[in-house]
Amino acid sequence: MTLLLLAGTGEARQIAEALADRCTDFTVWLPGEGRIARDWPIAPARGTLADCLNDPAITAVLDATHPFSTDATQEATHICAERGLPYCLLWRPEWRAQSGDRWTHVLTEAEAAKHIPPGATVFVATGREGLAHFAALRAAHVYCRQIGAPDAPFPFPNGQYLIQNPPFPVEEEIALFQRLEIDWLVTRNTGSTRAVTKLTAARQLGLNVLMIDRPAPPDAPRAASVAEALEWAPAR
Known part of the structure; x- marks a missing residue:
């Protein structure tokens, strides 16, 4: 048996390390041309990804890609169905609003941009890929956090990248939002335990949060945690 682990989350690395410790026969596919x-x-x-999924040596697939990596997940479920391969999706729990949160639920970055009023200062935590949707906010200022140096200038004049690397402790997020005078936070509901600190900071500061809801998962077996994923993997 050779398990194919589709990575893209912090949990994927934890799974890989555990599988290596157990001497499990597995291989890893990384998104983004191996940037991680x-x-x-x-x-x-x-x-x-298609090459890896169609490798005859692969006998099962554990999908630990990002919850918003819908293209990769759709491709994986389609090929696994065609080949009759066992498939499991790591689907960590979503974030839930708590007392004091000021969330507005939206489906896309484009919808989020429509809620931002003139004069706002916005912290976009969804990555540079969706920045184009905020280009029309001429009367707002947009900050976008970037892990590692960007390969191009900020795509419109009323914004800038913030080059930072995790982790992002709550107290540092609070200080950052205060220094930049942020009043709107845009984020995706990834459910990441590491990324939840920005929501805690936003709650304490009373910031408006535009929460992009997670797309529905495929109709397939799912694991809610690393432990559950590892329980599924050896059985393949």
């Missing part, structure tokens, strides 16, 4: 390939316990697979 540093210090993995095994060398990542080469080729496209």
Whole structure:
């Protein structure tokens, strides 16, 4: 048996380390042309996702991609169904609003941009890929956090990148939001325990949060935690 682990989350690395410790036969596919390939316990697979999924040596697939990586998940479920491969999706619990939160639920970055009033200062925590949807906010200022140096200038004049690397403790997030005078936070409901600190900071500061709801998962077996995913993996 060779398990294919589709990465893209912090949990994927935890799973890989546990599988390596157990001497499980597995391989890892990394998104983004291997941008997160540093210090993995095994060398990542080469080729496209389709190449990896169609490798005859693969006998099961554990999908630990980002909850918003819908293209990768759809491709994986489709090929697994065609090949008759066991498939499991790591689907961590969503964030839930707590007392004091000021959330507005939206489906996309484009919808989020429509809620932002003139004169607002916005912290976009959804990555640079969706920035184009905020370009029309001429009377607002947009900050976008970037892990690692960007490969191009900020795409419109009324905004800038913030180059920072995790972790982001709550007290540092509070200080950052206060220094930048943020009043709107845009984020995706990833459910990440590491990224939840910005929501805690927003709650304490009374900031408005535009929460982009997670797309529905495929009709397939799911694991809600690393432990559940590891329970599924050896049985394959």
